[in-house]
Amino acid sequence: MDYRCVKCGFRIKTLFVQYSPGNIRLMKCENCRAVADEYIECEIMILLIDLILHKPQAYRHLLYNVINRETVNLEGLLWKSTIGFILLDAYRSLLLRRSNEEHSSPMNFSSLVWLCRKMLKDVVFGNIMFLCVFLLASRFCLNTSAGVSR
Ligand SMILES: [Zn+2]
Numbered sequence: 001m002d003y004r005c006v007k008c009g010f011r012i013k014t015l016f017v018q019y020s021p022g023n024i025r026l027m028k029c030e031n032c033r034a035v036a037d038e039y040i041e042c043e044i045m046i047l048l049i050d051l052i053l054h055k056p057q058a059y060r061h062l063l064y065n066v067i068n069r070e071t072v073n074l075e076g077l078l079w080k081s082t083i084g085f086i087l088l089d090a091y092r093s094l095l096l097r098r099s100n101e102e103h104s105s106p107m108n109f110s111s112l113v114w115l116c117r118k119m120l121k122d123v124v125f126g127n128i129m130f131l132c133v134f135l136l137a138s139r140f141c142l143n144t145s146a147g148v149s150r
Pocket residue numbers: 005006007008009010029030031032033034036
């Protein structure tokens with residue numbers, strides 16, 4: 001597997017050398033002379049906070065040095081993430097709509113089912129339209145095809 005330096009993205013063969021159990025030495029990048037991936041020794045909460053803060057080093061650690069492309073089913077992970085995102089977006093949209101209609105009559109089961117169907121349809125359609133516009137804009141702006149770009 002090919003690893004990357006989290007600071008500059010330079011390819012390196014290994015991230016650390018293990019001398020004995022619990023005794024490792026982190027490798028330095030040949031390009032920038034910094035420790036190639038210090039997130040190896042960090043706890044998952046620090047990585048999560050850096051991901052929330054959109055630090056590029058945290059994303060490089062996760063995408064290049066943790067997720068192994070040969071063993072992880074990226075397509076399945078993408079579909080699961082997409083379905084989870086759509087369900088969470090539908091729930092958010094449902095909460096916003098219910099907070100705007102607080103003074104309306106109480107809901108029965110059929111109106112709740114109708115509202116959920118409408119909400120899911122709106123969210124799926126809205127996200128598909130967003131992705132289509134985003135892919136077309138990126139294709140025109142970057143002058144690449146959507147299938148080739150990563
Ligand atoms: Zn580097």
